[in-house]
Amino acid sequence: MDLIRMTDVQKTYKTGTVALYDVDLTISKGEFVFIIGASGSGKSTLIKMLYREEKPDKGSIMIGGINVAKLKDRKVYILRRKIGVVFQDFKLLPRMTVYENVAFAMEVFSYDKKKIHNRVMEVLELVGLKGKVRQYPNQLSGGEQQRVVIARAIVNNPKLLICDEPTGNLDPDTSMGIMKVLEDINKMGTTIVMTTHNRDIVNKMKKRVVVLNEGKIVQDYERGKYYEVL
Amino acid sequence: MKFFRSINRYFRDALRSVIRNFSLSLASISCITITLVVVALSIVLSVNVDAMTKHVSSNISIVAFLKEEFNATNDKESFETELRKLDNINEIKFKSKKEYAEETKEIDDRFSLIVDSWTDESIPLLDSYEITVKDIELIDDTASKIKGMNFVYTINYGEDYIDSVIKIFDVIEKVCIGGVIALILVTAFLISNTIKLAIFSRKTEIEIMRLVGASNISIKIPFLIEGSFIGILGSIIPIVLMAYGYNTFFNYFGNNLFPASFGSLVSPYPFIFYGAGILLIIGLLVGMFGSSTAVKKYLKI
Numbered sequence: 001m002d003l004i005r006m007t008d009v010q011k012t013y014k015t016g017t018v019a020l021y022d023v024d025l026t027i028s029k030g031e032f033v034f035i036i037g038a039s040g041s042g043k044s045t046l047i048k049m050l051y052r053e054e055k056p057d058k059g060s061i062m063i064g065g066i067n068v069a070k071l072k073d074r075k076v077y078i079l080r081r082k083i084g085v086v087f088q089d090f091k092l093l094p095r096m097t098v099y100e101n102v103a104f105a106m107e108v109f110s111y112d113k114k115k116i117h118n119r120v121m122e123v124l125e126l127v128g129l130k131g132k133v134r135q136y137p138n139q140l141s142g143g144e145q146q147r148v149v150i151a152r153a154i155v156n157n158p159k160l161l162i163c164d165e166p167t168g169n170l171d172p173d174t175s176m177g178i179m180k181v182l183e184d185i186n187k188m189g190t191t192i193v194m195t196t197h198n199r200d201i202v203n204k205m206k207k208r209v210v211v212l213n214e215g216k217i218v219q220d221y222e223r224g225k226y227y228e229v230l
Numbered sequence: 231m232k233f234f235r236s237i238n239r240y241f242r243d244a245l246r247s248v249i250r251n252f253s254l255s256l257a258s259i260s261c262i263t264i265t266l267v268v269v270a271l272s273i274v275l276s277v278n279v280d281a282m283t284k285h286v287s288s289n290i291s292i293v294a295f296l297k298e299e300f301n302a303t304n305d306k307e308s309f310e311t312e313l314r315k316l317d318n319i320n321e322i323k324f325k326s327k328k329e330y331a332e333e334t335k336e337i338d339d340r341f342s343l344i345v346d347s348w349t350d351e352s353i354p355l356l357d358s359y360e361i362t363v364k365d366i367e368l369i370d371d372t373a374s375k376i377k378g379m380n381f382v383y384t385i386n387y388g389e390d391y392i393d394s395v396i397k398i399f400d401v402i403e404k405v406c407i408g409g410v411i412a413l414i415l416v417t418a419f420l421i422s423n424t425i426k427l428a429i430f431s432r433k434t435e436i437e438i439m440r441l442v443g444a445s446n447i448s449i450k451i452p453f454l455i456e457g458s459f460i461g462i463l464g465s466i467i468p469i470v471l472m473a474y475g476y477n478t479f480f481n482y483f484g485n486n487l488f489p490a491s492f493g494s495l496v497s498p499y500p501f502i503f504y505g506a507g508i509l510l511i512i513g514l515l516v517g518m519f520g521s522s523t524a525v526k527k528y529l530k531i
Contacts, residue, residue, distance in 0.1 A: 051441070073446075073529075074445070074446050076440070077440070077443045077445040079443075080442065080443035081442075081443030082443075085441050091437065091438055091441075093434065093438065095250065104438070104439075104442065105443075107239060108439065108442050108443055108444040108448065109443075110235045110239065152442070156442070156443070
């Protein structure tokens, strides 16, 4: 079953730069998809459209039954509640502990304290940070911070996890650790869409690879490798 | 249950961020405080000026002196009926020349001697009517109508003096109200900028709230509550200043600040309660408005 269906999507920025051109992309439930391409190829724009940070000028984007292209600003939260987002630059709140940062995403739903506590501890265990709940982000390494972000992204059981270069700031070993966590999450049924520049990761994971060049999808491999495409 | 948990969280978050961003909160609070002090002064001034205008106005009367041929017993009734036909007449009071003579007698012994030498027929004074008007602004018009009436010899009212006093009071009041409105607008603008600064430092927080699926309204409410906290905190000093300041001022000067004809200062109770209420509400609204416009900017995509 399709989770994401992008049809004829086009996006031009106000400056006149064409970021995406005629993009058609279908992603099924439970897939793990890499989106790769050189800088400026449009992969960030594509991924931003998935969580409706950007709107397409043309075309439609259906995610789990929601027409994202036509979603009004004040309704965006409905989409966001169904997806989790992980960034290269983490976006953690520095004045909150690891626990509070993750719980923050659940408090939005006004769950009771006990439910929040149980779920937060569960996901922190999943990402391997159960021992660091009381620490602040600046006391953690880059890899640990990224694990907190992943925990926050999945705490509400999203159907889709969007990762924008999650290993961009991390060393190779730490990156592989993060990929292991993402693979575990994927195995539990969450669809993952991830952009990356990291050749080793793509090669080792052997997942679907979508290649963007100058705003167009130029390749789509079922079990891709990096050398095949660049 | 869920509703109360949300409300609880909104208040907790708002209070927490006032404390966490204390230096910026302080900037917004002082901004409101300074304005509200000036607003408080304007309120005190305009309320007192208004009271004085009313006092002076209610004591202004036209005195119409009647010609010698006016006969109190025969002509009084018809004259009064005719007088009452004029629109702007409030009260009329007849004062005979005999009453004037009695009054004059009481001034001192010399006057008393002179007045005693008069007989009822030879009193060299005139009968008169003291007339108060409903609308003081139309007093000139009413006065000239009375002057044109039968039997009226001359009229007397403090035309120039009254006119200028009322005009001055009017100007003071308008300036006060205009000043208050302008100040409130400027403060709302300043506060929205200060709060914008405060919120800018929390851009990431708002971004993350949006990312994890907080609806715009649930992001906005804590900021609105925060704005009203700031507004309330900012109005404390002006309220205390006004309550104590005005009370002290009143007790010290009381009725002696102005000539008696201007009346006395407005009594501090219940005036300062109303004043405090007005200041609190202005602070609250300005704070809420400021933060609501500031946060709006970050809720767009």
